Amino acid sequence: MNPFFKLMLKLLSSPKINMQEDYARVRKVQHILAPKPKKGYIIMDHKIYSEDRSHDIPVRVFYPKERLYKEPLLFFHGGGWVIGDIETYTNACINMADLTGRTVYSVDYRLAPEHPYPAGLYDCYRVAEVLLKHLEMSGLSDDTDLILIGDSAGGNLAAAVSLLLRDRGQATPMKQILLYPVTNWDHSEASPFESIRTNGHDYGLTAKKMEEYMALYQPDPELRKNGYVAPLMAEDLSNQPETLVITAEFDPLRDEGEAYAEALRNADNKVQVHRVNGIVHGFITYPKTADSVVEAYEVINAFLNA
Numbered sequence: 001m002n003p004f005f006k007l008m009l010k011l012l013s014s015p016k017i018n019m020q021e022d023y024a025r026v027r028k029v030q031h032i033l034a035p036k037p038k039k040g041y042i043i044m045d046h047k048i049y050s051e052d053r054s055h056d057i058p059v060r061v062f063y064p065k066e067r068l069y070k071e072p073l074l075f076f077h078g079g080g081w082v083i084g085d086i087e088t089y090t091n092a093c094i095n096m097a098d099l100t101g102r103t104v105y106s107v108d109y110r111l112a113p114e115h116p117y118p119a120g121l122y123d124c125y126r127v128a129e130v131l132l133k134h135l136e137m138s139g140l141s142d143d144t145d146l147i148l149i150g151d152s153a154g155g156n157l158a159a160a161v162s163l164l165l166r167d168r169g170q171a172t173p174m175k176q177i178l179l180y181p182v183t184n185w186d187h188s189e190a191s192p193f194e195s196i197r198t199n200g201h202d203y204g205l206t207a208k209k210m211e212e213y214m215a216l217y218q219p220d221p222e223l224r225k226n227g228y229v230a231p232l233m234a235e236d237l238s239n240q241p242e243t244l245v246i247t248a249e250f251d252p253l254r255d256e257g258e259a260y261a262e263a264l265r266n267a268d269n270k271v272q273v274h275r276v277n278g279i280v281h282g283f284i285t286y287p288k289t290a291d292s293v294v295e296a297y298e299v300i301n302a303f304l305n306a
Contacts, residue, residue: 001250001278009202009280010202013201013202013204013206015206018212019209019212019213020212020216023082026083030088034087034088034090034091037090037094038091038094043060043061044060044061045060045061046059046060046061048126050126057123057126057127058108059105059106059107059108060090060093060106061103062090062093062094062096062103062104063097063103064097064103067102068100069100069305070145071102071140071304072102072105072131072138072139072140072145072146072147073096073102073104073148074105074127074131074146074148074149075089075096075105075107075150075154076109076124076148076149076154076157076161077092077107077151077154078150078179079111079152080152080153080209080213080216081156081216082213082216085108086106092284093106095288096149098288099297102304103139105127107124107127109121109123109157110123112217113216113217116218117223117229118228120157120217121157121160121161121164121228124161128161128165128173129165129170131146132165132173144172144173144174145174147173147174147176147177147304148161148162148173148175148241149176149178150177150178151284152179152180152182152205152253153213154181155178155179155181155182155257156182156183156229156231158178159176159178159231159260160227160229163231163234163240166239166240173241174241174242175244175303176240176242176243176244177244177246177300178243178257179284180247180248180281181231181245181257181260182210182230182253182256183253183256183257184259185221185224185225185229185233187211187214188211189207191207191256193254193255195251195252195253195254196210196252196256199251199252199254200252203281204280204281204282205251205252205253205281210253231260232259232260236267237263237264237266237267238267238268238269240267242270243261243270244271244272244273244300244303245258245260245271245274246275246296246299246300247273247275247276248275248276248280248281248283249275249276249277249278250278251280251281252281253281254275258275261273272299274299276292276296283296284296
């Protein structure tokens with residue numbers, strides 16, 4: 001790993017940052033630092049009513065320069081369920097649309113702690129449900145054509161939405177892509193996963209931050225073991241979409257993401273796993289020319305187009 005990059009990651013790993021106290025400040029900094037969308041790029045913003053019509057769920061649609069495939073991607077962003085939104089992920093979604101040749105729907109779900117679990121999950125589920133039931137909205141020719149994708153906490157939400165769709169008797173998407181997903185509830189030193197200990201201190205995302213995010217998302221430690229919060233804890237993982245799990249070598253979440261892939265495989269689902277070496281958590285937001293992004297999209301496109 002580049003020494004300068006490693007030094008910057010160590011600074012970002014500072015224990016002085018307490019997400020439970022500083023989340024609002026971090027959100028503001030994210031918005032200041034977020035790159036502006038490419039000039040001339042057309043963004044379509046829509047809203048979907050929540051099921052009880054208590055609020056709108058913003059959805060931003062990104063069209064590729066050249067649409068090569070009709071099956072769209074429904075994207076849930078990362079940020080520990082606490083930070084991040086469609087603004088801070090706009091450039092990543094533009095890249096996603098262009099690099100896959102597919103339309104991308106990005107969901108601006110409600111964030112904790114103002115809206116703890118299950119608010120964010122229910123927003124993501126609602127958008128998936130509407131797109132699957134109203135094919136004219138997304139251009140789907142079949143209700144199985146939708147592809148779920150999410151990174152980090154968004155990968156957690158994609159996995160949970162897939163489980164919730166199955167459990168509520170809805171159509172199941174054809175495929176899901178989980179980018180370095182959160183799948184377990186425990187990120188303390190007692191975690192069963194070694195990557196929490198080896199990668200949980202100096203690589204940007206820390207084990208401490210993960211515990212703080214989880215406490216904001218689901219304050220009750222016992223309820224964190226719910227399969228919709230920690231998909232790895234789900235009692236039944238059968239009948240899930242064909243799944244691609246992508247992990248990062250220096251990510252504290254690496255092992256739990258790969259463990260979820262194995263659990264899905266053991267439940268007779270079709271699963272692929274790819275680890276991107278030499279990189280840390282969150283790399284899908286890097287410039288599209290970054291080696292890690294190029295490698296990830298080569299794997300993603302091979303999976304989508306198989």
